[in-house]
Amino acid sequence: MSERPDPQVRGFRAAGVHCGIKDDGPDLALLVSDVPASVAGVFTRSTVVGAPVEWSRRCVRSGRGRGVVVNSGCANVAMGRRGQRDAREMAERAASALGVRASELCVASTGVIGEPLPMPRVRRGISAAAAALRPEGWRAAAEAIRTTDTYPKWASRRVRVGGRLVTVAGIAKGSGMIEPNMATMLAFLATDAAVRPAALRRVLGSAVAESFNRVSVDGEGSTSDSVLLYANGLAGNAPLAGPQTSGAARFAEAVTEVSQDLARDLARDGEGATKLVTVEVTGARSAAEAERAARRIANSMLVKTALFGGDPNWGRILQTVGAGRIALQLPRTRVRLCGVEVFRRGASAGPAARRRAAARMRSDELEVAVHLGAGRGRARMWTCDLSYDYVRINAEYTT
Amino acid sequence: MSERPDPQVRGFRAAGVHCGIKDDGPDLALLVSDVPASVAGVFTRSTVVGAPVEWSRRCVRSGRGRGVVVNSGCANVAMGRRGQRDAREMAERAASALGVRASELCVASTGVIGEPLPMPRVRRGISAAAAALRPEGWRAAAEAIRTTDTYPKWASRRVRVGGRLVTVAGIAKGSGMIEPNMATMLAFLATDAAVRPAALRRVLGSAVAESFNRVSVDGEGSTSDSVLLYANGLAGNAPLAGPQTSGAARFAEAVTEVSQDLARDLARDGEGATKLVTVEVTGARSAAEAERAARRIANSMLVKTALFGGDPNWGRILQTVGAGRIALQLPRTRVRLCGVEVFRRGASAGPAARRRAAARMRSDELEVAVHLGAGRGRARMWTCDLSYDYVRINAEYTT
Numbered sequence: 001m002s003e004r005p006d007p008q009v010r011g012f013r014a015a016g017v018h019c020g021i022k023d024d025g026p027d028l029a030l031l032v033s034d035v036p037a038s039v040a041g042v043f044t045r046s047t048v049v050g051a052p053v054e055w056s057r058r059c060v061r062s063g064r065g066r067g068v069v070v071n072s073g074c075a076n077v078a079m080g081r082r083g084q085r086d087a088r089e090m091a092e093r094a095a096s097a098l099g100v101r102a103s104e105l106c107v108a109s110t111g112v113i114g115e116p117l118p119m120p121r122v123r124r125g126i127s128a129a130a131a132a133l134r135p136e137g138w139r140a141a142a143e144a145i146r147t148t149d150t151y152p153k154w155a156s157r158r159v160r161v162g163g164r165l166v167t168v169a170g171i172a173k174g175s176g177m178i179e180p181n182m183a184t185m186l187a188f189l190a191t192d193a194a195v196r197p198a199a200l201r202r203v204l205g206s207a208v209a210e211s212f213n214r215v216s217v218d219g220e221g222s223t224s225d226s227v228l229l230y231a232n233g234l235a236g237n238a239p240l241a242g243p244q245t246s247g248a249a250r251f252a253e254a255v256t257e258v259s260q261d262l263a264r265d266l267a268r269d270g271e272g273a274t275k276l277v278t279v280e281v282t283g284a285r286s287a288a289e290a291e292r293a294a295r296r297i298a299n300s301m302l303v304k305t306a307l308f309g310g311d312p313n314w315g316r317i318l319q320t321v322g323a324g325r326i327a328l329q330l331p332r333t334r335v336r337l338c339g340v341e342v343f344r345r346g347a348s349a350g351p352a353a354r355r356r357a358a359a360r361m362r363s364d365e366l367e368v369a370v371h372l373g374a375g376r377g378r379a380r381m382w383t384c385d386l387s388y389d390y391v392r393i394n395a396e397y398t399t
Numbered sequence: 400m401s402e403r404p405d406p407q408v409r410g411f412r413a414a415g416v417h418c419g420i421k422d423d424g425p426d427l428a429l430l431v432s433d434v435p436a437s438v439a440g441v442f443t444r445s446t447v448v449g450a451p452v453e454w455s456r457r458c459v460r461s462g463r464g465r466g467v468v469v470n471s472g473c474a475n476v477a478m479g480r481r482g483q484r485d486a487r488e489m490a491e492r493a494a495s496a497l498g499v500r501a502s503e504l505c506v507a508s509t510g511v512i513g514e515p516l517p518m519p520r521v522r523r524g525i526s527a528a529a530a531a532l533r534p535e536g537w538r539a540a541a542e543a544i545r546t547t548d549t550y551p552k553w554a555s556r557r558v559r560v561g562g563r564l565v566t567v568a569g570i571a572k573g574s575g576m577i578e579p580n581m582a583t584m585l586a587f588l589a590t591d592a593a594v595r596p597a598a599l600r601r602v603l604g605s606a607v608a609e610s611f612n613r614v615s616v617d618g619e620g621s622t623s624d625s626v627l628l629y630a631n632g633l634a635g636n637a638p639l640a641g642p643q644t645s646g647a648a649r650f651a652e653a654v655t656e657v658s659q660d661l662a663r664d665l666a667r668d669g670e671g672a673t674k675l676v677t678v679e680v681t682g683a684r685s686a687a688e689a690e691r692a693a694r695r696i697a698n699s700m701l702v703k704t705a706l707f708g709g710d711p712n713w714g715r716i717l718q719t720v721g722a723g724r725i726a727l728q729l730p731r732t733r734v735r736l737c738g739v740e741v742f743r744r745g746a747s748a749g750p751a752a753r754r755r756a757a758a759r760m761r762s763d764e765l766e767v768a769v770h771l772g773a774g775r776g777r778a779r780m781w782t783c784d785l786s787y788d789y790v791r792i793n794a795e796y797t798t
Contacts, residue, residue: 048721048729078717078729080745113714114747223718301700301785302793309794315512318477319622322447330447330477346479348513386700387794391787394701395708 004261007138007156007169010192011035011234012067014137014171016144019125021073021111021118026144028125030133031171031188032067032098032105037232038197039065040204041106042212044225050076051083055091056106056226063197066104068188068228069094069126070145072173074117076109077223086117093123097130108186108226110173111147142171145186148393149173150269155261157254161247162237166193168254174215174266185212187227187262193251194233195240202243203252204229211259215267216298216383229255267382272389276382277307280369284377285327291379296324297368304386307366312357314343317370332373338366403660406537406555406568409591410434410633411466413536413570415543418524420472420510420517425543427524429532430570430587431466431497431504436631437596438464439603440505441611443624449512450475450482452623454490455505459627462596465503467587467627468493468525469544471572473516475508476622485516492522496529507585507625509572510546541570544585547792548572549668554660556653560646561636565592567653573614573665584611586626586661592650593632594639601642602651603628610658614666615697615782628654666781671788675781676706679768683776684726690778695723696767703785706765711756713742716769731772737765 011034016026041060043053059065069090076083087107095102109117132140142152156169170189195203208227233239240248268276279297284290297303300320306313314335321328335343338360342353366385410433415425440459442452458464468489475482486506494501508516531539541551555568569588594602607626632638639647667675678696683689696702699719705712713734720727734742737759741752765784 044722045724046718046721047724047727048717075714078714078742078746080730113718114742223721301789305790305793308790311794315474315477318447319445319512322445322622323443325444325446328446331479343477343513347477386790388787388790390700391704391707391785391790394704395710395786 004155006136007154008135009167009169009190011232012190013133013135014141015129015132015134016137016140016142017125017128017132019128020121021071025146026140027071027073028122028129029070029141029144030067030094030129031141031190032133033190033230033232035232035234036064036066036104037230038063038195038200040197040201040229042204042208042227044223046223048077048223050109050224051079051087052076052107052109053224053226054084055087056108059103059106060228064104065106065230066098066100067230068106068108070108070186071117071122071125072145072147073111074109074115075111075113075224076117077113079114079116082116086119089119090122090126093126094130097127106228108224110145110186110224113223138169138171145171145173147173148271153262153265153269155258157257159250159254161193161235161240161251164235164237166191166235166237166251168258170258170262172262172266174269185225185266187212187259189229189255189258191229191231192233192235193231193240194235194237195231195251199240199242199248200229200231203255206252207256207259210256211263214381215263216295216381264382267384270384271393272387273384274387275307275364275366275385277366277368277384279381279383280367281372282378283372283374285375286377287379288377289326290377292324293321293326293370293372294379294381296320297370298381298383301386304383308385308387310358310361312337312342312354312361317368318343321370321372327372327374329373334371336369337361338363403554405535406553407534408566408568408589410631411589412532412534413540414528414531414533415536415539415541416524416527416531418527419520420470424545425539426470426472427521427528428469428540428543429466429493429528430540430589431532432589432629432631434631434633435463435465436629437462437594437599439596439599439628441603441607441626443622445622447477447622449508449623450478450486451506451508452625453483454486455507455625458502458505463503464505464629465497465499466629467505467507469507469585470516470521470524471544471546472510473508473514474510474512474623475516476512478513478515481515485518488518489521489525492525493529496526505627507623509544509585509623512622537568537570544570544572546572547670552661552664552668554657556656558649558653560592560634560639560650563634563636565590565634565636565650567657569657569661571661571665573668584624584665586611586658588626588628588654588657590628590630591632591634592630592639593634593636594630594650598639598641598647599628599630602654605651606655606658609655610662613780614662615694615780663781666783669783670792671786671790672783673786674706674763674765674784676765676767676783678780678782679766680771681777682771682773684774685776686778687776688725689776691723692720692725692769692771693778693780695719696769697780697782700785703782706760707784707786709757709760711736711741711753711760713747716767717742720769720771726771726773728772733770735768736760737762
């Protein structure tokens with residue numbers, strides 16, 4: 001959200017420029033560490049992936065890298081060999097402008113699928129972005145990776161690790177095709193903490209599981225989802241090597257918090273969204289079943305339209321849980337909307353409760369809490385409502 | 400569709416009346432055989448089911464019955480003991496008006512969840528419907544089971560079975576919460592063929608698998624889905640006892656065809672739908688994976704909004720298949736929209752193909768065909784587009 005302070009991380013520079021992939025607005029970003037850094041990445045699990053994801057997957061394998069070059073406006077997906085060539089050239093151009101090796105730079109592209117990258121513009125953009133790099137360039141980079149996002153997204157935390165103050169910061173873009181198991185979402189995080197690559201991978205994996213993988217806008221995953229975390233060590237702490245290292249837990253928590261800030265922003269700014277919705281499921285037979293229930297609720301078109309309408313419709317919530325064949329004990333089941341219990345002991349809590357809930361549901365942040373009475377499993381998801389604008393944006397989007 | 404002839408089946412009478420559960424329009428229906436009949440039923444697999452489903456499940460267990468009493472406007476779901484009492488009373492009232500046993504009558508209710516049935520009105524409605532029963536009453540019954548359906552749905556077939564001409568007819572309602580594995584959909588079929596209960600169960604099971612379970616409006620299943628098939632034997636054929644009996648295959652085909660006619664109507668008349676969409680997946684690793692791919696396409700909000708917009712967006716189609724982690728060979732993958740190949744050999748078929756597809760997509764019946772190039776599995780689904788009206792209907796629906 002815009003009230004958050006602009007991020008800045010020792011030894012990282014960022015830039016965002018307009019090069020003409022999109023008709024207007026910045027569309028090319030760089031985020032680079034001045035010194036070699038540890039890197040970890042999490043990518044889409046789709047069976048259809050873009051050439052940039054293929055490139056970046058190879059790129060992070062060594063655990064070391066410098067940064068990432070990103071464009072919006074064109075996803076470079078389903079373009080065959082040409083796509084692979086273009087992704088590689090993006091890394092090479094940026095690398096030569098920065099004086100590093102191409103294999104040290106990840107590539108990410110987001111936007112229309114099935115169209116070729118306008119490489120002459122991309123080349124110009126990379127040169128311009130390299131020239132524009134500066135420590136306070138994060139906001140410009142966050143602007144440049146937007147597609148249908150209505151606002152740029154960034155977040156940061158400061159924590160003490162091994163006696164040193166370290167910063168964790170990140171930018172993200174989301175909007176459409178947002179779903180569990182990653183989405184057309186890109187997130188780039190950086191920290192000046194010193195962290196060994198294997199430890200960084202574990203930290204990022206668990207942060208993603210508790211943040212980006214808990215967000216759903218429309219139940220879709222994309223071909224281009226990528227989350228990268230760079231750690232350049234300039235804070236000077238003794239390198240974090242595992243969960244036992246002093247400060248490791250605090251560092252992991254900071255990464256998770258930054259990721260969750262960004263993830264909530266993705267849900268809040270889902271295409272056409274008017275409300276950020278937190279779904280809490282408790283009392284499931286298992287954590288996995290709680291997650292499945294939470295995902296069903298978060299993805300249900302009937303629930304999401306009811307939330308858009310401000311309707312305390314517990315019937316649709318229970319119906320989608322039931323349709324997922326998720327175990328529940330109806331007489332022990334409770335549904336709470338924005339803190340108001342509207343369903344309990346197998347029945348409606350009555351019209352007064354419904355009215356109280358409806359009044360609170362005018363807020364732009366809603367809470368849906370369901371207790372299934374079948375066990376101790378619990379899970380949380382973030383989503384948004386389904387509005388006329390979602391239909392408008394996606395029916396009128398030109399591919 | 401309305402051009403279809405009104406159904407009529409020897410020895411069955413039907414009626415639909417207005418009793419005031421809904422503000423206006425008929426809301427109570429009866430469908431009854433003059434003589435005891437074989438009966439088979441398929442019900443929702445949700446873990447949250449309405450009292451009427453509980454009653455009817457018991458009711459069909461014997462394989463014999465007389466008919467069904469149905470109301471729209473109130474689903475009688477999540478009403479605890481009161482709901483069970485009301486469902487039983489509906490059967491009892493109808494049974495005493497008809498001179499049969501309550502256990503011979505199934506009950507189905509559809510509409511708002513969590514509100515009690517207005518039993519004084521229901522009682523009056525049952526008396527009025529019993530008095531209004533007539534052989535040509537199917538259309539009235541089809542009208543009375545509607546909720547947000549924009550038109551009543553019926554279908555019929557005549558086939559020769561064991562030397563006798565038999566009729567298979569049915570009515571259905573759908574609209575919201577329509578999904579794979581049944582939906583808030585009710586369908587009641589009847590035939591004058593003589594069929595043993597076990598054979599009838601098999602015939603209905605496979606007809607449902609190829610029809611109602613292949614329809615998706617919004618990926619939701621409901622608490623009240625019920626399909627019933629009555630066979631009263633008045634055609635005088637030698638009773639069908641299994642697939643080997645003469646005419647059994649033709650009879651099964653007729654039941655499947657009637658079910659498919661009704662299922663397609665459910666998709667065509669999905670809430671807010673402007674287009675009936677047939678999704679065909681071929682070349683999947685297995686039939687199960689083909690079905691999963693077809694369901695993902697049919698349920699994808701991004702695909703459905705693109706279809707509403709008439710956009711030949713093969714990117715979204717492949718993306719939702721990929722996100723489901725369904726195996727495909729991109730270089731052998733093809734996407735055909737309304738007969739026009741828009742994606743082939745791993746790339747777009749170009750702007751001319753796109754324009755041709757876009758022109759054909761103005762039709763109100765669309766075909767999405769995807770070949771995955773990974774095997775021989777195939778599956779078909781019916782669905783509809785996602786329009787502003789879906790959001791309007793479901794955001795403004797009052798529970």
